[in-house]
Amino acid sequence: MSKSFTRFSGTMAPLPIQNVDTDQIIPASYLKVTDRSGLASGLFCRWRYRDGDPEGEPIADFVLNRAEHADARILLAGDNFGCGSSREHAPWALVGYGFRAVISTSFADIFRSNSLKNGLLVVPVTEEVSASLFDAVAADPAAEVTIDLEAQTLSLPAGGETNFEVDPFARRCLLDGTDQLGYLLNQASSIQAFEAAHPARLDTRSG
Amino acid sequence: MSRPRTLFEKIWRRHLVATEAEGLPATLYVDLHLVHEVTSPQAFTELAERGLPVRRPDLTLATMDHSTPTDPSIDTAKLRVLDPEGSAQLDRLLANCERHGIPLYAMGDERRGIVHVIGPELGATQPGMTVVCGDSHTSTHGAVGALAFGIGTSEVGHVLATQCLLQHRPKTYEVRIDGRLQEGVVAKDIILAVIARLGIGGGTGHVFEYTGEAIRALDMEGRMTVCNMSIEGGARAGLIAPDDVTFAYLEGRPMAPAGDAWEGAVDDWRSLPTDDGAAYDRTTTLDGSALEPMVTYGTNPGMAIPIAGAVPEDDAIEPEKRASFRKALDYMALEPGQQLQGKPIDVVFVGSCTNSRYSDLVAAANVLRGRKVADGLRVLIVPGSDAVKRQAERDGLAQVFVDAGAEWREAGCSMCLAMNGDQLAPGQYAVSTSNRNFEGRQGAGGRTFLASPLTAAASAITGRVTDVREVLS
Numbered sequence: 301m302s303k304s305f306t307r308f309s310g311t312m313a314p315l316p317i318q319n320v321d322t323d324q325i326i327p328a329s330y331l332k333v334t335d336r337s338g339l340a341s342g343l344f345c346r347w348r349y350r351d352g353d354p355e356g357e358p359i360a361d362f363v364l365n366r367a368e369h370a371d372a373r374i375l376l377a378g379d380n381f382g383c384g385s386s387r388e389h390a391p392w393a394l395v396g397y398g399f400r401a402v403i404s405t406s407f408a409d410i411f412r413s414n415s416l417k418n419g420l421l422v423v424p425v426t427e428e429v430s431a432s433l434f435d436a437v438a439a440d441p442a443a444e445v446t447i448d449l450e451a452q453t454l455s456l457p458a459g460g461e462t463n464f465e466v467d468p469f470a471r472r473c474l475l476d477g478t479d480q481l482g483y484l485l486n487q488a489s490s491i492q493a494f495e496a497a498h499p500a501r502l503d504t505r506s507g
Numbered sequence: 508m509s510r511p512r513t514l515f516e517k518i519w520r521r522h523l524v525a526t527e528a529e530g531l532p533a534t535l536y537v538d539l540h541l542v543h544e545v546t547s548p549q550a551f552t553e554l555a556e557r558g559l560p561v562r563r564p565d566l567t568l569a570t571m572d573h574s575t576p577t578d579p580s581i582d583t584a585k586l587r588v589l590d591p592e593g594s595a596q597l598d599r600l601l602a603n604c605e606r607h608g609i610p611l612y613a614m615g616d617e618r619r620g621i622v623h624v625i626g627p628e629l630g631a632t633q634p635g636m637t638v639v640c641g642d643s644h645t646s647t648h649g650a651v652g653a654l655a656f657g658i659g660t661s662e663v664g665h666v667l668a669t670q671c672l673l674q675h676r677p678k679t680y681e682v683r684i685d686g687r688l689q690e691g692v693v694a695k696d697i698i699l700a701v702i703a704r705l706g707i708g709g710g711t712g713h714v715f716e717y718t719g720e721a722i723r724a725l726d727m728e729g730r731m732t733v734c735n736m737s738i739e740g741g742a743r744a745g746l747i748a749p750d751d752v753t754f755a756y757l758e759g760r761p762m763a764p765a766g767d768a769w770e771g772a773v774d775d776w777r778s779l780p781t782d783d784g785a786a787y788d789r790t791t792t793l794d795g796s797a798l799e800p801m802v803t804y805g806t807n808p809g810m811a812i813p814i815a816g817a818v819p820e821d822d823a824i825e826p827e828k829r830a831s832f833r834k835a836l837d838y839m840a841l842e843p844g845q846q847l848q849g850k851p852i853d854v855v856f857v858g859s860c861t862n863s864r865y866s867d868l869v870a871a872a873n874v875l876r877g878r879k880v881a882d883g884l885r886v887l888i889v890p891g892s893d894a895v896k897r898q899a900e901r902d903g904l905a906q907v908f909v910d911a912g913a914e915w916r917e918a919g920c921s922m923c924l925a926m927n928g929d930q931l932a933p934g935q936y937a938v939s940t941s942n943r944n945f946e947g948r949q950g951a952g953g954r955t956f957l958a959s960p961l962t963a964a965a966s967a968i969t970g971r972v973t974d975v976r977e978v979l980s
Binding site: 327336351379406408410417468472484485495498500505507 | 521524525530531532534536538539545546548549552553557559562563564565566567568573574590592593595596599608609610618629631633636641642643657658659660661662664665668669670671673675677707708711712738739741743761762764768772807809828830831834924925926933943945946947948951
């Protein structure tokens with residue numbers, strides 16, 4: 301499902317807002333889809349378009365509408381990005397738009413988990429690094445960073461690099477394309493043994 | 508004698524198919540998988556593409572709640588015309604459940620309701636279980652002492668196919684509420700105060716366990732309200748240790764153990780509470796007796812104040828957070844230092860998986876009985892399940908609402924997330940008993956003040972943000 305991800309360089313789209321919730325990333329009106337496609341136009345649509353309508357007038361000063369950030373494939377966001385609803389439509393929309401990674405000081409748990417299952421790398425950084433990246437992109441929108449998942453390093457525009465944490469299993473899955481469901485299916489005998497030792501106390505068909 | 512363990516740790520250990528190892532997550536068994544129409548279709552597609560069956564349809568339960576109409580005049584046929592997309596999603600759930608033998612409470616089924624209302628109501632969610640659903644408010648079921656948390660759609664597929672999840676063990680966070688609540692202060696006020704204290708990311712990476720006298724004194728539905736909003740504090744799950752209140756609630760419910768199995772289950776459940784001397788990774792304590800009715804002013808649930816208070820001034824906000832604070836106030840069209848009490852509103856919504864249970868409706872009805880909704884105000888009362896609706900109609904609560912001038916609706920998520928046509932118009936203000944005041948959550952441009960059912964009912968009478976204690980005194 302997810303693309304393999306090793307090393308990636310690019311410019312950043314700065315979104316210096318804290319606590320961006322998944323309702324902002326993709327509003328509930330887009331959740332009626334039965335597949336994963338077609339969500340890119342809804343990405344941040346209430347901030348991106350007048351009246352939230354992708355057919356309507358773009359809001360000129362929103363970061364995704366600014367020419368200098370049109371090619372950015374890395375989102376630079378404020379603290380606690382992706383809080384709120386568990387909707388996986390949020391990373392689907394970000395990936396559909398073309399984002400490969402999100403950099404923030406912190407991420408909500410479910411968003412982090414969902415993103416890593418869809419080839420969207422979440423890169424946690426310190427407040428100092430975050431501030432320096434926002435400064436760098438303000439000074440030069442073409443400032444580039446390089447994310448190296450193998451080495452778990454982020455190369456900074458001003459030179460130097462910083463390490464970042466990523467769940468080792470998710471990293472392995474992203475690097476070698478390991479399929480998480482396949483990994484679970486391979487545990488069938490352990491699951492069967494567990495079920496034999498722990499009879500269910502419930503049958504939902506009895507209601 | 509084993510070392511003292513927390514409630515969380517006991518449940519976690521019981522469900523390990525494989526323990527966490529160097530670089531590898533644990534494999535955690537799921538006792539109950541709840542499913543709804545919005546976050547499941549892509550997961551079923553994944554199974555179909557791989558030719559996989561659902562491993563345990565007998566541990567899976569589906570309902571329709573997010574995009575179902577609450578207007579009693581809209582039936583399935585009308586819905587196909589009014590909302591073809593939503594209707595197609597409901598049809599997809601029906602087809603998927605039929606194909607895999609999953610019990611589904613579809614529109615018209617009298618067991619149907621909001622997934623987090625019907626789970627406990629049916630006795631399906633029980634102490635010591637692991638419960639998951641593609642919905643962040645799955646934390647609700649922690650009120651019975653189950654480890655319950657929201658998952659994404661990829662994980663919905665994992666559970667459908669294997670009844671297991673790959674998980675890293677979260678940390679534990681004791682949230683202790685001492686003392687007794689004052690008159691007019693209820694479960695919703697506790698959890699809004701907790702989130703205001705810890706911040707909406709305060710619980711990230713943790714499971715909350717709520718303890719203390721004020722929590723013990725809550726009935727089960729109050730405990731569900733508290734656990735429901737754990738995710739708004741960043742914690743995926745919230746737990747409350749099972750006790751006699753829990754057992755009395757569960758006994759006799761359709762899916763609860765019965766007969767000899769009941770006695771055995773209760774004996775087991777009594778072993779679950781956190782042992783004396785067990786350590787949490789973090790602890791915080793609030794004085795419940797000092798809590799006031801709470802109301803939010805901003806665009807996340809942590810932006811809450813006591814109802815008699817004022818929106819913070821700029822200088823009370825950390826400098827790096829001021830831009831986001833100002834953005835929230837701009838959206839809400841409020842000023843720093845402004846009082847919320849007395850602010851005119853357009854809509855009152857009593858409903859959602861946070862506050863749509865029978866006791867929530869009783870609380871609202873007690874305020875509204877013999878009174879009228881303010882002129883020009885729209886008041887929606889949306890029961891959490893068909894069972895709650897029928898009980899409220901039997902006991903005369905529905906009539907209280909109708910007599911007061913409120914709309915009495917069918918069960919569903921409704922205006923909490925505004926997927927089904929129940930929504931605010933741009934610029935409107937609502938006092939809402941739901942769980943999220945995010946920008947546009949209740950309709951594009953809509954502005955939400957989150958509060959308790961008591962505060963919502965009091966505000967329905969005056970048409971303004973109102974302290975229930977003034978109405979009742």
